[in-house]
Amino acid sequence: MHSLDDLFQRLSHSPFRQRFKLGSAEYQYCLSKGDEVIRQHATDFISARLAPAEPPNDGRQTPMRGHPVFIAQHATATCCRSCLYKWHGVNQHQEMTAEQQARAIAAILRWLHQEMQRPAPPAKPANRNTPVCKKSRPPSRSSLICCE
Numbered sequence: 580m581h582s583l584d585d586l587f588q589r590l591s592h593s594p595f596r597q598r599f600k601l602g603s604a605e606y607q608y609c610l611s612k613g614d615e616v617i618r619q620h621a622t623d624f625i626s627a628r629l630a631p632a633e634p635p636n637d638g639r640q641t642p643m644r645g646h647p648v649f650i651a652q653h654a655t656a657t658c659c660r661s662c663l664y665k666w667h668g669v670n671q672h673q674e675m676t677a678e679q680q681a682r683a684i685a686a687i688l689r690w691l692h693q694e695m696q697r698p699a700p701p702a703k704p705a706n707r708n709t710p711v712c713k714k715s716r717p718p719s720r721s722s723l724i725c726c727e
């Protein structure tokens with residue numbers, strides 16, 4: 580198993596992974612919830628959505644937005660079992676071990692800590708916060724699924 584330093588080094592060479600950044604809402608969410616809550620959410624997401632031998636909707640189980648941990652999962656390739664295999668050497672079709680889950684969570688938290696070192700992203704203008712219907716979402720965004 581490679582160190583997280585190696586992993587972050589490799590991730591830094593992936594334009595796909597580098598695209599993921601915390602938005603203003605996710606940044607503020609991290610600030611307001613604090614480390615322990617975020618760690619608990621990451622633990623819950625990994626154990627429910629990634630750890631089973633055959634996770635439901637594998638490859639689509641991690642949304643592209645809506646929670647800072649989701650973004651961190653895409654950025655650290657802990658988003659689906661095929662990325663976990665390619666980037667972390669976690670075998671597919673087997674339940675993740677406790678160590679493998681702990682490592683995925685550690686990668687997510689490290690990435691979030693890194694992001695939180697940056698200045699807060701600017702808040703979006705108020706009119707962009709109004710809910711948008713599916714139709715108005717750019718197709719490239721909603722069809723952007725894992726991965727590389």
Ligand SMILES: [Zn+2]
Nearest residue numbers: 658659662725
């Ligand atoms: Zn993935």
